[in-house]
Amino acid sequence: MKSDLEELIEAYEIEKVELEKQISEYVGEGDYIYAHYHNKALRRINRRLDVLKGLHNPFYRDIMEEERRTSNLRNLMAKTGHIDYGGFIEKEIDKSESKIQELQRSTFSPLYDSQEIDDALFDLEKGVIEGFKLYFKSPDIFARFTLGDHIIEIKILYDASPDNYYLDIFEDGRQFKSLGFKLIEGQWVYHYFFDRFKDALEIKIILARLIYDVFNYDSRYDSAKIVYD
Template identity: 35%
Template sequence: MKSDLDELIAELEFEKQLIQKSIDDCVKDEDYLNAHHNYQARNKLNRELETLYKLRDPLYFEKEHILRILDMYKYSSLRMGRFDDRFLSENRQKSIRDEEEKLNRLNQQKYTYYDGQEIDNALFDLYKGKLAGFKLYINQQENIYFEFSLNNHQNLLISIDASVEAQQYMAAKSPLLFFKTKGFKINEVNNKLNYLYDKPFKDATTIKELLAQIIFKLYNASIQAPFIELIYPDHLNSIG
């Protein structure tokens, strides 16, 4: 059974095929203005698809890069044909084998995208004011979690412990540097890494993509039936 994410990707891929057909028809009819508009629509759709593919598989771009290199090598071999130099041909074949091995190693890394609604529901409740915040645990036993809250401007703030003790559970050699490349900034006062999401909140896709990349890269894990601790506002905690 396909997940919601798979269904959405399939729908957008079908829409992309229709747009491509429109582009081809416009070019055939020399209707270049509409071809240009359709081309822009296809580019926008491609960006949306890339986001979804990366959400489903954090290694998506790395795999695509290798596939492009392999296509380049194979196209070069076909183009050279019988004029291909033996030394260059052998080197090219070695390069192809090396890239294929890289791709195989990436494909062997197990990653499962969790397409549940727990994170979505918690985020929507946070923005609606039903929650004061929530914690998404990566490792309950070691008390490692992302903490979500809204700042005074109602922008989403995601925090995680940046202490030396917390870093020992991270798989990356330079975890703080990796966090910084993702937009996190360190707060020296409370020793936490903070990420500010100050865009209009429509759905949890972007946030879940960010979390999936970090959890996969730094903890060699994936979001599997996450444990979430909900933090209610004081006035709700006092009820009942």
């Protein structure tokens, strides 16, 4: 069964293919104005896909970087007439391809896409539970979910003072602000209104951004847990 995020990526991929087809047709007909208009839309789709794929797989950008490096090295060989003194370029290509394979084989637990989170959010929305904590990793940083007046309130907190790296993130706050959090009485808070609550996808994307972009995913997420009130 495909996850919510996988279905969203697939929908954008379909839209991307259709746009590329239309651009090709417009260029073939010499209609460069419409081709330019659709190319702008294609760039927007590619940016969205880049973000979503990065959320789906924390190693996505590393894989893309190694693939670009491999492509550049092959182009360099082509421009020099395949001259590769000492086999240096080929060795570098082999190193990049090995790294790509290693990253593709890497496994991780996609915490943001857990059905357990869906269940907790819907139980909260229905009033079955009063709230819950989603612990990210050690040190004990967590998202606190509670029910408010037509809102789900999300606070980013910690049980004990984190190390300086994470403390700087809390004190600086720019990364939280970029996700829509506001500083209220010294705590970073996000309000999700019920009139937008059709499924848990938007909240899970916010959690994914916190995990991968703000707190930087690593193996310590394997011990992530949900604690109910």
